[in-house]
């Protein structure tokens with residue numbers, strides 16, 4: 001059985017400095033978001049791909065077979081808009097959420113995250129994440145180090161993130177959407193349980209211009 005996927009692509013891309021939406025920035029000859037759409041089309045666990053786009057820009061998202069819906073001011077509002085769109089079209093009991101800014105996501109990672117949640121009835125969500133390899137310190141407002149954290153218990157969180165649909169809807173209704181930098185944090189704030197699966201190191205996020213070069217090298221190593 002396949003589940004719906006939301007690819008959130010409504011960010012402004014200011015940090016990339018591309019002068020337009022990040023999701024439409026060319027990467028190896030195609031718009032950034034199209035690489036994620038490809039992976040979700042191939043994933044066995046997904047049967048519907050909804051791309052959440054910058055308001056007014058839906059015409060520029062022309063990949064075949066996708067649905068589009070306008071995004072919100074902040075990331076979690078974009079996810080909320082995607083959920084409302086879904087409610088109007090019927091759906092299964094799980095939903096996958098992915099950032100268009102991670103073009104190297106693989107169908108295998110999407111399917112593994114879905115399967116992990118399907119086989120763990122006590123969990124409300126499963127998220128892709130990597131072990132932290134850098135030493136992480138907390139700094140105070142004056143810029144000096146206050147604490148070195150124990151990195152053996154830290155993970156660096158990515159997408160895809162897979163949710164029980166009802167749990168995500170409730171968490172979004174009650175959560176602080178402006179503060180949330182991912183959707184799993186809304187589940188955590190609502191008292192839900194979030195499981196983790198190991199993501200491959202290549203699942204990078206494109207944020208600043210150097211990330212685009214790295215993504216291009218990873219997608220087409222021979223060029």
Ligand code: C5P
Nearest residue numbers: 008009010011073074075078099100101
């Ligand atoms: O801003 P950040 O890099 O964390 O954005 C992560 C993802 O969320 C990106 O794919 C971006 O397009 C999306 N986003 C969105 N709506 C917003 C802000 C970000 O869909 N208002």
